[in-house]
Amino acid sequence: MEVKVAELRVKSALTPSRLFDYCVNPYAGCTNACVYCYARFATRFSHPGERWGSFVDVRVNAPSVLHRDLRRSRPGTVYMSSVCDPWQEPEEHYSVSRQCLVLLLESGYPLFLQTKSVLAQRDFDLLAETPGVEFGVTVTSVDSGVATIFEPRASIPESRLRMVEEARRIGLRTFVFLGPLLPGISDRGDGLRRLLDQVAEVRPHVVFVDRLNRRAGMWPDVAEAVQQLEPSLLPEYRRVLFSRESASYTAELRARVAREADARGMLERIVWCLDW
Numbered sequence: 226m227e228v229k230v231a232e233l234r235v236k237s238a239l240t241p242s243r244l245f246d247y248c249v250n251p252y253a254g255c256t257n258a259c260v261y262c263y264a265r266f267a268t269r270f271s272h273p274g275e276r277w278g279s280f281v282d283v284r285v286n287a288p289s290v291l292h293r294d295l296r297r298s299r300p301g302t303v304y305m306s307s308v309c310d311p312w313q314e315p316e317e318h319y320s321v322s323r324q325c326l327v328l329l330l331e332s333g334y335p336l337f338l339q340t341k342s343v344l345a346q347r348d349f350d351l352l353a354e355t356p357g358v359e360f361g362v363t364v365t366s367v368d369s370g371v372a373t374i375f376e377p378r379a380s381i382p383e384s385r386l387r388m389v390e391e392a393r394r395i396g397l398r399t400f401v402f403l404g405p406l407l408p409g410i411s412d413r414g415d416g417l418r419r420l421l422d423q424v425a426e427v428r429p430h431v432v433f434v435d436r437l438n439r440r441a442g443m444w445p446d447v448a449e450a451v452q453q454l455e456p457s458l459l460p461e462y463r464r465v466l467f468s469r470e471s472a473s474y475t476a477e478l479r480a481r482v483a484r485e486a487d488a489r490g491m492l493e494r495i496v497w498c499l500d501w
């Protein structure tokens with residue numbers, strides 16, 4: 226898929242967030258192109274009808290605007306990023322996230338940094354031994370064939386997890402976000418066991434667990450990916466997303482993950498994100 230990159234100027238960079246006090250999004254759109262991505266709602270007016278992952282707007286003046294916003298704001302935790310991957314492909318050229326990071330670190334605000342891109346490791350020189358920084362990666366399956374279909378332009382899962390190990394080594398508090406666990410792929414059986422085995426190996430401080438939820442606009446891309454990977458799983462995806470059994474699926478998932486996490490001594494590190 227070809228990606229259209231455009232440069233854009235913004236009026237604000239430090240915005241209030243539902244999950245944390247603030248979020249900073251140096252990009253609008255995301256070249257990682259995850260098929261289940263919930264962030265696509267954020268570009269529904271600026272890029273109507275365009276395929277998710279096929280465009281990205283670089284907020285080229287985000288660092289200078291952030292500099293101003295930080296001077297005017299009260300201290301609070303900053304999430305980078307809520308609707309894009311701050312280290313997605315264009316960051317290699319633009320370094321907008323890196324410039325924002327420099328300012329955020331100067332501010333001393335606590336940071337929650339989340340990515341699927343190994344480019345983040347470029348900025349470990351800034352982050353090393355910094356208190357108040359949580360760094361983590363999202364992984365939905367450790368099968369690279371699955372990741373290629375569901376997260377086509379993100380770094381391979383194994384490299385993401387190795388980055389967590391490195392983040393620990395440089396003194397950061399780390400997390401792995403397991404979400405969404407993919408029905409029939411990584412939410413049960415061997416797929417779940419292999420995922421938790423590899424997560425246990427890199428010893429994150431916290432493990433978040435999330436399920437696949439129905440969000441505006443994601444179903445056609447998810448259905449296409451499932452069709453490509455294993456068409457016999459489509460009824461299960463419909464059951465999980467659209468049927469009355471959706472709530473019981475959540476309870477079953479929680480029990481399965483708890484059992485496997487407990488077997489690996491990780492249960493007390495799990496934070497459940499299943500109830501929203």
Ligand code: SF4
Pocket residue numbers: 255256257258259261262263264307308309310341379
């Ligand atoms: S990395 Fe995050 S924001 Fe980017 S496409 Fe994937 S889920 Fe969406």
